[in-house]
Amino acid sequence: MSEEKKQSTATTDMKKLRQERKEYISGARDKMKGQNKIIKALKEALSGDPKTIPELAEIMGMKTDTVLMYVSTLKRYGIIGEGPKDGDYFKYELTK
Amino acid sequence: MKAKRDLQFDAIVIGGGIAGLQSALDLGDQGYTVAVVDKDATIGGKMIRLSKVFPTLDCASCITTPKMSSAAHHENITLFTYCTLNNLDRQTPDKVVAQLIQEARYVDPEKCIGCRKCEYGCPVYVEDDEQGGFNMRKAIYIPFSNAIPQIPLLDVENCSLCGKCAKVCPTDAIRYDMKPEEFSITAKTAVLATGFELSSMEQKPQYGLDRLQNVVSSMQMERLLAPHGPYNRVLRPSDGKEPDSIAYVQCAGSRDESLGIPYCSRVCCMYAIKQAMLLSGALPLADITIYYMDIRAFGKGYEQFYQNAKAMGIEFVKAKVAKITQGENQTAKLRYEDQEGNGGVMEREHDLVILSLGIVPQWDPEGICSVGCGQDGFIKSIMPKIAPTVTNIDGVYTAGVAAGPKDIVDTITEAGAAAMEASNYMKSLA
Ligand SMILES: Cc1cc2nc3c(=O)[nH]c(=O)nc-3n(C[C@H](O)[C@H](O)[C@H](O)COP(=O)(O)OP(=O)(O)OC[C@H]3O[C@@H](n4cnc5c(N)ncnc54)[C@H](O)[C@@H]3O)c2cc1C
Ligand code: SF4
Ligand code: SF4
Numbered sequence: 028m029s030e031e032k033k034q035s036t037a038t039t040d041m042k043k044l045r046q047e048r049k050e051y052i053s054g055a056r057d058k059m060k061g062q063n064k065i066i067k068a069l070k071e072a073l074s075g076d077p078k079t080i081p082e083l084a085e086i087m088g089m090k091t092d093t094v095l096m097y098v099s100t101l102k103r104y105g106i107i108g109e110g111p112k113d114g115d116y117f118k119y120e121l122t123k
Numbered sequence: 124m125k126a127k128r129d130l131q132f133d134a135i136v137i138g139g140g141i142a143g144l145q146s147a148l149d150l151g152d153q154g155y156t157v158a159v160v161d162k163d164a165t166i167g168g169k170m171i172r173l174s175k176v177f178p179t180l181d182c183a184s185c186i187t188t189p190k191m192s193s194a195a196h197h198e199n200i201t202l203f204t205y206c207t208l209n210n211l212d213r214q215t216p217d218k219v220v221a222q223l224i225q226e227a228r229y230v231d232p233e234k235c236i237g238c239r240k241c242e243y244g245c246p247v248y249v250e251d252d253e254q255g256g257f258n259m260r261k262a263i264y265i266p267f268s269n270a271i272p273q274i275p276l277l278d279v280e281n282c283s284l285c286g287k288c289a290k291v292c293p294t295d296a297i298r299y300d301m302k303p304e305e306f307s308i309t310a311k312t313a314v315l316a317t318g319f320e321l322s323s324m325e326q327k328p329q330y331g332l333d334r335l336q337n338v339v340s341s342m343q344m345e346r347l348l349a350p351h352g353p354y355n356r357v358l359r360p361s362d363g364k365e366p367d368s369i370a371y372v373q374c375a376g377s378r379d380e381s382l383g384i385p386y387c388s389r390v391c392c393m394y395a396i397k398q399a400m401l402l403s404g405a406l407p408l409a410d411i412t413i414y415y416m417d418i419r420a421f422g423k424g425y426e427q428f429y430q431n432a433k434a435m436g437i438e439f440v441k442a443k444v445a446k447i448t449q450g451e452n453q454t455a456k457l458r459y460e461d462q463e464g465n466g467g468v469m470e471r472e473h474d475l476v477i478l479s480l481g482i483v484p485q486w487d488p489e490g491i492c493s494v495g496c497g498q499d500g501f502i503k504s505i506m507p508k509i510a511p512t513v514t515n516i517d518g519v520y521t522a523g524v525a526a527g528p529k530d531i532v533d534t535i536t537e538a539g540a541a542a543m544e545a546s547n548y549m550k551s552l553a
Binding site for chain 2 (some may be wrong): 030035040041042048051052054055056058059062063079080081084091092095096097098099100101103104109115116117
């Protein structure tokens with residue numbers, strides 16, 4: 028098969044898959060949009076000094092458990108790091 | 124569609140937890156060819172997901188990973204992960220046949236080098252059950268850092284099909300159109316080592332039906348304690364506070380007729396004591412309380428382990444917890460009847476409460492395999508006293524928690540025994 032022809036079969040195959048997985052795809056996109064908003068807000072909230080989960084939740088107007096979920100996720104992927112302790116809580120900061 | 128494959132081995136092991144791996148290694152070392160089939164995307168079962176293990180407090184990953192990789196690299200052992208078992212039965216004295224489906228990972232295992240570039244590139248986050256649901260993974264992911272094989276799987280239901288993973292993959296391994304594939308394995312003998320799961324957090328209305336903040340299962344607690352856990356330290360899931368006061372509710376799913384689990388799950392007393400000890404090491408200032416009916420320290424060195432925990436200052440309260448509700452400041456409030464001391468109904472609040480849930484079988488053979496099970500659902504031995512791994516099917520054996528709740532020591536011993544029975548069976552055919 029020529030390179031060009033291969034490419035065009037691949038495109039039609041992807042089209043077919045997109046059709047088949049329509050609902051999953053739109054669900055995943057919605058999810059991603061919501062997540063990106065939270066991640067952006069979280070990064071903004073962390074742009075200054077390191078902060079604890081309750082402090083971040085206060086700034087972002089969100090529940091503490093959701094904020095912790097995002098902080099620990101971004102920590103796992105190397106975007107957030109743990110900072111100093113403040114009372115019973117740890118502070119978090121951006122790594123880059 | 125590809126022609127259906129039929130593969131031949133001397134033995135097939137269903138379940139790649141520590142039981143299945145031990146049986147496979149023992150058979151493989153004797154020169155038999157072994158297929159290990161697991162429904163999970165990785166081998167290792169529960170043990171690889173634990174923090175440390177009683178009574179030695181060895182790091183679970185440090186002692187499980189070598190077993191997993193010995194099996195993976197063994198010349199006589201072949202691993203089949205992410206497979207569904209549709210049927211397994213004996214056809215003739217020298218033939219057990221398993222009908223299987225290789226589920227689609229959407230990643231070509233021959234090409235993938237496990238670099239995780241796809242995972243880092245993927246833009247969709249999904250709650251990660253492997254981390255107790257406390258943080259998120261990506262839509263394409265390797266289950267955890269010491270999973271075997273180190274091949275990601277793509278979670279189609281959460282994939283936006285954006286194409287990023289395929290773009291960043293250096294080996295062109297992503298296959299968005301992969302399909303599940305049927306295949307079969309024919310062997311002479313089989314070991315069923317399908318293990319257990321925990322009873323549901325939602326089965327007991329009195330304990331909040333999994334809706335209370337900071338009430339977690341014992342398996343979630345293993346993740347919180349594990350070095351590669353969701354927070355890399357023990358924190359209260361509701362707000363990241365380092366807990367001052369932690370409590371265990373024993374028999375939270377066992378020894379309770381109303382839940383259909385009248386039996387003792389055997390390992391809960393010991394793992395609660397283990398976790399309490401690990402907690403008191405990690406959080407030296409925290410108060411740790413274990414609410415128990417009676418402590419069953421059944422194995423070698425276990426009573427001493429219990430006594431050590433008491434000496435470390437862990438508080439043991441003989442009481443059955445009647446109810447858990449949400450307390451002030453995100454605490455969980457326990458209501459219990461004190462069976463010692465002054466007696467009477469008491470209430471106490473804790474930052475974090477762990478339910479020592481019951482152990483129930485993970486696999487129901489109904490409609491898949493004619494192996495007999497007891498009333499409790501665990502695979503039944505036809506000679507429970509003198510040959511506990513022997514089932515009602517000739518040349519088909521069972522090992523580990525698939526046959527009933529037990530700890531790792533007993534699981535490994537039983538897995539060795541099952542391998543010996545299987546090897547004797549094969550010799551008898553010759
Ligand atoms: C919270 C907790 C802490 C514990 N801590 C300790 C401890 O410190 N020390 C100790 O000695 N014990 C401990 N235990 C007990 C220990 O986990 C078990 O003894 C041990 O893991 C049992 O191993 P297994 O291989 O029998 O089962 P599992 O680990 O459950 O493995 C079963 C395997 O079979 C696979 N499987 C299931 N069904 C199928 C199917 N239909 N087809 C294909 N594959 C299938 C599963 O995916 C899994 O990989 C603890 C248990 C719990 C719940
Ligand atoms: S195609 Fe799916 S799995 Fe791959 S990066 Fe995009 S969302 Fe993630
Ligand atoms: S990027 Fe490709 S090679 Fe790397 S882990 Fe993902 S699928 Fe495998």
